[in-house]
Amino acid sequence: MTYLSLYRRWRSQSFAEVVGQNHIVQTLKNSLDTGRITHAYLFAGPRGTGKTTLARLYAKGLNCVNGPSSDFCQECTECVQITQGSSLDVIEIDGASNRGIDEIRELREQVRYAPVNSRYKVYIIDEVHMLTPDAFNALLKTLEEPPERVVFIFATTDPQKIPATILSRCQRYDFKRFSVEEITNHLQYVLTKEGVTPEAGALEIIAEHADGGMRDALGIADQCLAYSDRLTADVVSEVLGVAPRSKITAFLQALDQKDAPRLIEHINGLYIDGKDLTLFVHDLLRFLRNGIVYPQTLQDIGITWDSQFILRVMEAFAECEREMRYINDTSVPLELAVLKLIQSVPETSTLEIERLETKINEMEVKVAQLLKDAASIHDKKHDVPAQSEVLAAINPSSDEQEKLKTIRDNWYNFLQTLHDERLVQPEAFLREGYPVGFENNTLIIAFPSKRGFHKASIEQEKHRQPVEHALSKMFGCEILIRCIISDEFQYESEESPAADQETADSKDEPMQTKNESGLESGSEPEYDEAVNAALRIFGGKIIDIKKDEKGGS
Amino acid sequence: MRLSDIIGQEVAVKTLEHSIKKGKISHAYLFDGENGVGKETTALSLVNHLLCESKSACGQCPDCLKFERGNHPGFRLIDSDSTSIKIDQIRDLKEKAQFINDHYMIWLIKDAHKMTLQAANSFLKLLEEPGRMTVFILVTNNLRQILPTIRSRCQVISFSRLSDESVHQILSSKVDIDSRPENTVNLIIKMSRGSIGKALELWDIPFLERRKWIIEQLINIPSMRGPEILGLSQKWIEDRSVVETDLELMLQWYRDLWCTKIDANEWIFNMDYQNELSGLSKKYPLASLEQITTLIMEMIVQLQRNVRVRFIMGYLLLQMRKGVLA
Numbered sequence: 001m002t003y004l005s006l007y008r009r010w011r012s013q014s015f016a017e018v019v020g021q022n023h024i025v026q027t028l029k030n031s032l033d034t035g036r037i038t039h040a041y042l043f044a045g046p047r048g049t050g051k052t053t054l055a056r057l058y059a060k061g062l063n064c065v066n067g068p069s070s071d072f073c074q075e076c077t078e079c080v081q082i083t084q085g086s087s088l089d090v091i092e093i094d095g096a097s098n099r100g101i102d103e104i105r106e107l108r109e110q111v112r113y114a115p116v117n118s119r120y121k122v123y124i125i126d127e128v129h130m131l132t133p134d135a136f137n138a139l140l141k142t143l144e145e146p147p148e149r150v151v152f153i154f155a156t157t158d159p160q161k162i163p164a165t166i167l168s169r170c171q172r173y174d175f176k177r178f179s180v181e182e183i184t185n186h187l188q189y190v191l192t193k194e195g196v197t198p199e200a201g202a203l204e205i206i207a208e209h210a211d212g213g214m215r216d217a218l219g220i221a222d223q224c225l226a227y228s229d230r231l232t233a234d235v236v237s238e239v240l241g242v243a244p245r246s247k248i249t250a251f252l253q254a255l256d257q258k259d260a261p262r263l264i265e266h267i268n269g270l271y272i273d274g275k276d277l278t279l280f281v282h283d284l285l286r287f288l289r290n291g292i293v294y295p296q297t298l299q300d301i302g303i304t305w306d307s308q309f310i311l312r313v314m315e316a317f318a319e320c321e322r323e324m325r326y327i328n329d330t331s332v333p334l335e336l337a338v339l340k341l342i343q344s345v346p347e348t349s350t351l352e353i354e355r356l357e358t359k360i361n362e363m364e365v366k367v368a369q370l371l372k373d374a375a376s377i378h379d380k381k382h383d384v385p386a387q388s389e390v391l392a393a394i395n396p397s398s399d400e401q402e403k404l405k406t407i408r409d410n411w412y413n414f415l416q417t418l419h420d421e422r423l424v425q426p427e428a429f430l431r432e433g434y435p436v437g438f439e440n441n442t443l444i445i446a447f448p449s450k451r452g453f454h455k456a457s458i459e460q461e462k463h464r465q466p467v468e469h470a471l472s473k474m475f476g477c478e479i480l481i482r483c484i485i486s487d488e489f490q491y492e493s494e495e496s497p498a499a500d501q502e503t504a505d506s507k508d509e510p511m512q513t514k515n516e517s518g519l520e521s522g523s524e525p526e527y528d529e530a531v532n533a534a535l536r537i538f539g540g541k542i543i544d545i546k547k548d549e550k551g552g553s
Numbered sequence: 554m555r556l557s558d559i560i561g562q563e564v565a566v567k568t569l570e571h572s573i574k575k576g577k578i579s580h581a582y583l584f585d586g587e588n589g590v591g592k593e594t595t596a597l598s599l600v601n602h603l604l605c606e607s608k609s610a611c612g613q614c615p616d617c618l619k620f621e622r623g624n625h626p627g628f629r630l631i632d633s634d635s636t637s638i639k640i641d642q643i644r645d646l647k648e649k650a651q652f653i654n655d656h657y658m659i660w661l662i663k664d665a666h667k668m669t670l671q672a673a674n675s676f677l678k679l680l681e682e683p684g685r686m687t688v689f690i691l692v693t694n695n696l697r698q699i700l701p702t703i704r705s706r707c708q709v710i711s712f713s714r715l716s717d718e719s720v721h722q723i724l725s726s727k728v729d730i731d732s733r734p735e736n737t738v739n740l741i742i743k744m745s746r747g748s749i750g751k752a753l754e755l756w757d758i759p760f761l762e763r764r765k766w767i768i769e770q771l772i773n774i775p776s777m778r779g780p781e782i783l784g785l786s787q788k789w790i791e792d793r794s795v796v797e798t799d800l801e802l803m804l805q806w807y808r809d810l811w812c813t814k815i816d817a818n819e820w821i822f823n824m825d826y827q828n829e830l831s832g833l834s835k836k837y838p839l840a841s842l843e844q845i846t847t848l849i850m851e852m853i854v855q856l857q858r859n860v861r862v863r864f865i866m867g868y869l870l871l872q873m874r875k876g877v878l879a
Contacts, residue, residue, distance in 0.1 A: 003572075003576055003577040003578055003579065005579050005580065005708075008681075008682065046701070047701050047702045047705045048705050085682075092678075094675065094677070094678035094679075096671070096674030096675040096676075096677060096678070097643075097644065097647065097675035097678070099671070099675070126677070126678060127674050127675075127677055127678070127702075129674075130671065130674045130675070157701075157702055213701075213705050215705050215706070216704075216705045219705065219706075219707070219708055219709075222577075222579065222708065223568065223579075223708045223709070223710075225577070226568050226569075226571050226572040226575070226577050226579075226708070227564065227567055227568040227571060228571075238564055239564065239568065239711075240711070241564075241711035241713065260815045260816075260817055261815070261816065261817040261819070261820070264812065264817045264820045265817075265819075265820065268820055271714065271746070271747075272714065272716060272717070272747065273713065274586075274590075274711075274712070274713015274714040274715075274747065275713070276711065278697075323850050323854070325697070326850075326853055326854045326857060327801070327804070327850060327853055328746075328801065329746055329801065329804075329805070331746075332804055332805070332808050332846075332850075333850060335808065336808065336811075336843070336846050336847065336850075339811060339815070339843070340843055343839075
């Protein structure tokens with residue numbers, strides 16, 4: 001006698017045993033318990049999601065001696081007969097074999113007779129999508145108004161093929177694929193009952209490859225148990241003919257490192273091992289898809305591609321999967337796809353990054369050196385290349401005082417430019433300081449003693465560098481900065497009208513208002529400074545100035 | 554033949570042997586794998602085991618003898634009529650499979666992917682829950698074309714490609730392997746890519762000569778001129794099976810050029826032409842090797858869509874010439 005496979009042995013025999021599909025189970029149970037029985041149901045969904053199983057359970061619920069009830073006894077003749085498939089009143093028809101109009105005519109004849117020895121006559125028509133259009137049409141009248149005590153249950157994997165006239169006469173239930181978790185839990189339950197202890201990871205692989213079908217999952221488990229007494233991840237991989245996860249990661253790492261010979265070795269190794277390369281490509285695609293959704297999975301194996309490149313790799317593999325269908329030697333399309341990809345792998349592997357980092361460091365040193373050299377050369381040679389973004393080119397021949405003046409004249413424009421270039425932080429710090437001197441191509445910026453924090457901040461490498469860069473760019477010669485603490489700066493700022501001039505030019509109003517409000521600039525320097533600063537930062541105009549306690553800032 | 558005599562299919566054989574020993578024979582198997590790797594041989598061996606009185610394919614008992622003579626009532630074969638397996642064949646099967654037997658009733662369905670949609674669907678109910686002594690063995694080389702609903706009802710046994718040693722072993726049991734130089738034998742084994750069927754095909758002398766001719770043309774192409782190339786393309790006749798093999802030879806050749814170019818010499822197929830490969834690879838930039846290989850694959854696809862052979866060859870050869878470095 002053939003062995004009864006797991007998926008047949010563990011077909012749910014009561015509603016309580018059913019896994020998942022809660023939305024359907026609950027509805028069917030309620031309809032049995034409240035007696036709201038419809039005469040036509042359509043169960044639609046992918047293979048192995050419980051359509052036939054639930055149809056049989058519903059039939060039991062209807063016909064159980066103690067029913068109709070969702071809690072049928074499993075012991076009465078009706079229940080037992082339905083389980084065995086020998087009930088006279090629950091008629092299971094294979095729609096794909098009895099698909100013509102003649103079979104349906106015969107069915108219509110039969111439908112008219114009352115049930116033999118139970119409450120309802122239940123017709124379960126499986127694979128109903130295979131009925132011919134004529135057969136469907138012959139069924140319409142019966143389906144709309146069947147004799148009393150007749151219930152039709154249609155099951156199909158392909159509801160699109162069913163005419164709208166049939167659909168509109170049925171209550172439709174859509175079965176969902178099982179989640180990996182549901183399958184894993186159910187497998188665990190079944191296998192424990194079978195006396196098998198699966199090892200970690202094995203069930204997950206089965207569940208992933210079952211693609212939402214419980215029958216597929218139990219079938220694979222059965223097969224693994226036929227192959228080996230122990231259920232381990234390796235056994236499952238071997239039985240399914242898939243490459244273990246480690247091969248996939250190694251393959252992608254080789255791709256990342258542009259190691260062509262190793263990739264070809266990988267592919268041929270798999271090919272000779274008899275792994276199905278289309279399956280391998282499929283697994284690669286699945287892995288990369290996860291990599292897009294959860295970038296961590298890729299980072300864990302040291303790959304730092306951006307999502308755009310991942311998509312490109314996926315497209316290449318998808319294309320390669322298509323080509324494999326036509327070419328006997330499936331390894332060649334994969335090899336070629338990979339070799340093509342290699343040319344476009346971004347240079348971002350860890351090794352590559354390290355290499356680049358050292359390179360950049362070397363270059364920084366060199367650039368600093370060059371800058372020093374260039375500065376001295378500039379001083380002698382007097383030629384500054386005109387740059388388009390230059391705010392105001394400093395004439396290198398001019399003496400340092402003049403240079404300082406140029407910078408001061410354009411100081412607020414410069415800060416605005418920093419702001420526009422999104423260097424907001426350095427800009428904010430610089431607002432507290434003011435250029436006070438210029439010597440040896442170094443701009444000296446003074447900060448008041450209260451603003452030590454700002455000075456310290458601007459001295460940090462990450463702020464100083466972009467500022468120096470921007471300065472050099474805007475004034476057309478190499479400029480470094482040095483910061484000092486000096487309270488003299490206020491006098492300096494007063495001395496040179498540039499700052500106020502700037503503000504006055506661009507913001508005429510505030511100056512006027514200030515004058516109107518009778519405040520003389522210079523009479524209360526500190527106060528004035530604060531107002532100016534506020535104006536600079538926030539803009540707008542001054543309507544009235546109320547003096548608060550001193551020192552409040 | 555016993556399962557244990559089958560060479561190179563360890564996983565499949567072990568699964569089946571284990572199932573027989575533990576009495577866990579499934580009611581439906583789907584054997585999947587390339588042509589010529591031993592699917593049918595294994596299927597017949599499994600049938601023999603199941604029908605044998607001692608379940609060991611002893612070759613002595615009346616059942617084994619009957620099976621060998623091909624008239625055991627417990628075994629039926631269903632084959633496609635060249636294009637498809639029709640619903641009537643499955644209806645017939647269902648009628649016969651209804652009877653309940655004391656002994657195994659085993660059905661071997663060859664080329665199961667050739668079942669029509671109707672045939673496959675009408676098979677589903679029986680395939681899921683057949684009588685208690687019925688076993689179906691479906692064999693296919695194209696799992697993609699099998700309905701998911703059929704597939705999910707079967708234990709899918711995957712047959713791998715054979716290792717080079719296995720091919721050597723089987724080949725030597727079928728032909729006089731010493732009659733050819735060792736180089737040739739190794740080449741044939743390498744090019745068979747794990748299929749004993751393919752290896753036997755390659756064993757024919759015409760094939761080797763054909764290969765030599767093709768490779769000679771490919772070596773000459775860089776020095777040929779337009780008219781000569783078009784003349785060459787006229788040498789192919791409208792015989793698709795020949796052209797398909799030729800195209801695959803070309804694909805392997807250009808793939809080898811590519812491998813030579815990137816220093817993956819270890820993996821080239823045409824080991825006997827290593828010198829020519831390394832000379833020729835210098836004449837092509839990598840990008841045009843990429844284009845040509847992609848084009849050959851495209852042409853293999855076009856061939857199956859009934860494009861004229863001479864168009865394919867003319868276009869392809871011209872592109873091969875065009876790709877050479879100026």
